[in-house]
Amino acid sequence: MLLTNRQMPIITADTEEEMKDFIFKMPTRVYFGNGSVKKLPEICKELGGSKLFVVTGPNVAKSSAMAAVRETLDSAGVEYVVFPDSVPDPPIEKVDMTAKLFAESGADMVVALGGGSPIDLAKAVAMLRTNEGSVADYLFGGSKTVANPSVPLIAIPTTAGTGSEVTAASVISDTKNKIKLSVTHDYIIPRAALIDPQIQLGTPALVTASTGMDALTHAIESYVSLNASPMSDAMGMYAMKMIGENLRVAAADGSNIEARANMAVASLIAGIAFMNGGLGVVHGIAQAMGGIHHTPHGIANGLILPYAMERNLPGNLKKFGDIAVALGMNVEGLTAREAAYAAVEAVFDLREDINVPKTLKDINIEEKDFQGIIDATMPFRLLAINPCRLVENDIRGILERAYAG
Numbered sequence: 001m002l003l004t005n006r007q008m009p010i011i012t013a014d015t016e017e018e019m020k021d022f023i024f025k026m027p028t029r030v031y032f033g034n035g036s037v038k039k040l041p042e043i044c045k046e047l048g049g050s051k052l053f054v055v056t057g058p059n060v061a062k063s064s065a066m067a068a069v070r071e072t073l074d075s076a077g078v079e080y081v082v083f084p085d086s087v088p089d090p091p092i093e094k095v096d097m098t099a100k101l102f103a104e105s106g107a108d109m110v111v112a113l114g115g116g117s118p119i120d121l122a123k124a125v126a127m128l129r130t131n132e133g134s135v136a137d138y139l140f141g142g143s144k145t146v147a148n149p150s151v152p153l154i155a156i157p158t159t160a161g162t163g164s165e166v167t168a169a170s171v172i173s174d175t176k177n178k179i180k181l182s183v184t185h186d187y188i189i190p191r192a193a194l195i196d197p198q199i200q201l202g203t204p205a206l207v208t209a210s211t212g213m214d215a216l217t218h219a220i221e222s223y224v225s226l227n228a229s230p231m232s233d234a235m236g237m238y239a240m241k242m243i244g245e246n247l248r249v250a251a252a253d254g255s256n257i258e259a260r261a262n263m264a265v266a267s268l269i270a271g272i273a274f275m276n277g278g279l280g281v282v283h284g285i286a287q288a289m290g291g292i293h294h295t296p297h298g299i300a301n302g303l304i305l306p307y308a309m310e311r312n313l314p315g316n317l318k319k320f321g322d323i324a325v326a327l328g329m330n331v332e333g334l335t336a337r338e339a340a341y342a343a344v345e346a347v348f349d350l351r352e353d354i355n356v357p358k359t360l361k362d363i364n365i366e367e368k369d370f371q372g373i374i375d376a377t378m379p380f381r382l383l384a385i386n387p388c389r390l391v392e393n394d395i396r397g398i399l400e401r402a403y404a405g
């Protein structure tokens, strides 16, 4: 079947500009498929693990996903201990305490089962097994850099959104200073990721919708980032297309395995896109909102994304026009500015259909809270690769728009 121009995947390589140098990383081995969780014993063996430390949260610990992991490990006779007390946005103290339990457990490999938080906790714990001190020492601006490779980590995501199963960052909360910071190093990238759509069937609708918005934000921010490369662009573009075609169904009918599978792959691809292309102001604001107001990451991204896109349009009209097409908009006959704005409309439409919070008022953030969020956003290091250079007033403008709706 021939594709029309509108249906064709979009190639945006700008031949008038000289190609920039780039590096592309994807060290995680991915095992995708329904039932792929059954490969866990064989992968552990291959990576040299003799006893596993399984990091998960209290809800997932009681879920069919955990039952599937237990069953596969028990039937293969693999020794393991389960740590079921991961919390959203793990704080420094929680990480250090979990690292101590891991050291005492006699386990030599970590498995993360859950959404972004347990995977990030597991990354930090695996790193602290071979690097001395508190995780606080290794956070952005800390006194130490990761010097030794982590013990092997296998990530099994139960949500489709964070991409943490393939990335080099672990986001940790400094609750004293009300800020979320990252440990970022190639040594903490999971060695393997098991992407099993079947174990994601039980994810609640709001989590499906909001983590899907996180994945979309990864794809869009990496695509328009100043650090984007043809490789990250290819990943970001394909992820956007898959999310545009599947997130509505996955959020409306969580039992639709095809939509779940497509979202799981889209999230993975968007993770690879942003590990290489970087992120921008949406993540800066979301991280600030998470640190101060404990706003769940995907919900914060969904609240901010369309308004940040509006502000960022002048930075790259062509690429925002590509995003519009990837998200199914008809841009024929439109000016470059109109086509770019169609991308913002597509995100508004998607957000409307998946029923996530739409204004800051919906999550009880008030205008008096803006300055704190702005102050915590400005030091975000990835603002340097946002498509437009932003100052405090720009962040305020985005927050005002997100407040008014």
Ligand SMILES: [Fe+2]
Pocket (backbone or CB within 6 Å): 162, 214, 218, 283, 297
């Ligand atoms: Fe994210």
